[in-house]
Amino acid sequence: MQGRPKVFTCNLYYFERMDVSLAIKDVFSESVLLTTAPMTTRIALVTGAARGIGRAIALRLAEDGLDVAVNDLPNTPELDDVVREIESKGRRSLAVPADVSLEAGVEKIIQQVVQNLGSLDIVSPSDG
Numbered sequence: 279m280q281g282r283p284k285v286f287t288c289n290l291y292y293f294e295r296m297d298v299s300l301a302i303k304d305v306f307s308e309s310v311l312l313t314t315a316p317m318t319t320r321i322a323l324v325t326g327a328a329r330g331i332g333r334a335i336a337l338r339l340a341e342d343g344l345d346v347a348v349n350d351l352p353n354t355p356e357l358d359d360v361v362r363e364i365e366s367k368g369r370r371s372l373a374v375p376a377d378v379s380l381e382a383g384v385e386k387i388i389q390q391v392v393q394n395l396g397s398l399d400i401v402s403p404s405d406g
Contacts, residue, residue, distance in 0.1 A: 324339065347395060349378065351377060
């Protein structure tokens with residue numbers, strides 16, 4: 279299989295803030311790319327996406343062809359601006375405001391992303 283590109287996939291099932299007991303459960307798998315056909319669109323979730331590094335990550339993922347769900351605390355008006363910027367790049371986006379320091383908030387986010395965008399492939403925790 280030498281010379282063939284590899285595809286790495288990561289599924290993050292849930293996450294909590296690092297100041298709480300770190301609970302990131304991830305499963306990595308490696309598989310060989312067997313076709314040159316385009317892959318299905320990946321779905322990313324970026325927390326802390328209303329401003330700063332989180333916003334920059336969300337916009338970069340959209341530029342790279344991913345659909346992006348964005349999260350920040352409730353009542354963060356900049357979150358809707360990020361959604362509009364992502365959609366202007368031709369990608370789907372969804373604002374999912376919630377407090378990721380609460381397990382119920384994380385479960386709500388993941389459920390909304392999967393229900394509205396179809397799956398969840400990448401999680402980028404960028405909340406402060």
